Amino acid sequence: MNRLFILALPLVLLAGCQEDDLAGLPPAVTMPADAVGHYCQMVLAEHPGPKAQVLLDGEETPLFFSQVRDAISYQRMPEQSHAITAIYVNDMAAAPSWEEPGADNWIAAGAAHFVVGSTRVGGMGAAELVPFSDADTAAAFAAEHGGRVERLDGIADHEVLSPEETPQAHDGHDFMKRLERVSQERES
Structure with missing residues (x-):
């Protein structure tokens, strides 16, 4: 019995530290209904998928992001330029829908279970990290939409810092149609 207690004690302490x-x-x-994305400066409510907010040291208003x-x-x-004091993401387990991720269902990014590499795209049409408060709900989402479940520290830098390739980037036909249209406009 004492041996089991000694083996389990570090796990209990680690969980307590994470909660602290x-x-x-x-x-x-x-x-707010009129919140805009930090990068895109577009109204967030007009775009589907989970959102995020970053709280900065010394700033009262968070930066909102169109995508996690x-x-x-x-x-x-x-x-x-400022130290980050917290990052919150929509808990998609509590979201009304993908189109309405919610205005108050925030969880700390460090507590979230993220689905990485799913077929769902975020509000700006790029690959998304889909956050859930519950690991089982995240696993069910991954089973339906693909991807894998990771904690924040398990997400590799290249999965968030690499440029996002879109289907349009490889669609030479679309590019050629636009080029042809521009050429015709110049001739007339």
């Missing part, structure tokens, strides 16, 4: 780390975070902010992938990318790039 998350308990000290400043609270998430309700996403963008917020994690922001976190990992060295260009930020």
Whole structure:
């Protein structure tokens, strides 16, 4: 019995430390209906998929992101001018739908289970990291839409920092049609 206790004690302490780390975070902010994405400056409510907010040291208003992938990318790039105090992501297990991810269902990114590499794309049409508070719900989403479940620290930098390839980037036919149309406009 004592041996089992000694073996389990580090796991209990580790779980307690993780909860303490998350308990000290400043609270998430309700996403206003007119919130715009930090990178795209577009109204978030007009785009489907999960959103994120990044709270910065010394700033009262968070940066909102159209996609969770963008917020994690922001976190990992060295260009930020302020220290990040917290990152929150929509809990898609509590979201009304993909089209309406919610304004108040935030979870700390460090507590989320992310589906990486699914067929679902985020609000800006790029690959998305789909966050869930529950590992089983994340696994069910991955079974339906592809991908794998990872914690934040298991997501490789190249999965959020690499340029996103879109089908249009490889569609030479579309490019040729646009080029032809521009050429015709110049001739007339």
